Amino acid sequence: MKALPFALIAAAFALSGMAPAEAPSLEEGRQLFRETGCTQCHALADAGSAASYAPPLDPAPHLTREVVLDRLTNGRGDMPSFTGILTDEQISTLADYIGRGGASAAHGGVDKAGVAGN
Numbered sequence: 210m211k212a213l214p215f216a217l218i219a220a221a222f223a224l225s226g227m228a229p230a231e232a233p234s235l236e237e238g239r240q241l242f243r244e245t246g247c248t249q250c251h252a253l254a255d256a257g258s259a260a261s262y263a264p265p266l267d268p269a270p271h272l273t274r275e276v277v278l279d280r281l282t283n284g285r286g287d288m289p290s291f292t293g294i295l296t297d298e299q300i301s302t303l304a305d306y307i308g309r310g311g312a313s314a315a316h317g318g319v320d321k322a323g324v325a326g327n
Contacts, residue, residue, distance in 0.1 A: 238306020255311025274308040
C-alpha cells in the first residue's frame with residue numbers, strides 16, 4: 210500500500226519537471242540560431258531560414274548532437290568555430306536545438322540518436 214503513493218508522487222515529480230526544462234531550451238536554441246547568424250547559411254524551417262549556402266539542417270539525420278557540437282566547437286571548411294564567441298552553455302544549447310532539427314522533435318518529430326534527453 211505504501212508503494213503506490215510513493216510511485217504516484219515520484220511520477221508526478223518526474224513529469225512536472227520535463228516540459229518546462231525542454232521548452233526554454235528549444236526557444237533559447239532558436240534565438241541563438243537566429244542571433245548567431247546561422248540563418249545566413251543554413252536552412253532550418255523552425256528558425257524561419259531558407260538559406261542555401263551551406264547544407265540544410267532539416268532533415269539531417271546524420272547530425273547527432275555530438276556532430277553538431279564538433280562543428281560548433283571546431284568549425285570545418287567554411288563553417289567557423291564558435292569557441293570564444295559563444296559560451297560552452299550556449300554552444301550546448303545550440304547543439305541541442307540543431308540536433309533536434311529545430312523544434313520538430315518537440316512537436317512530434319523523430320528524435321535523432323545522440324540528442325540530450327534520449
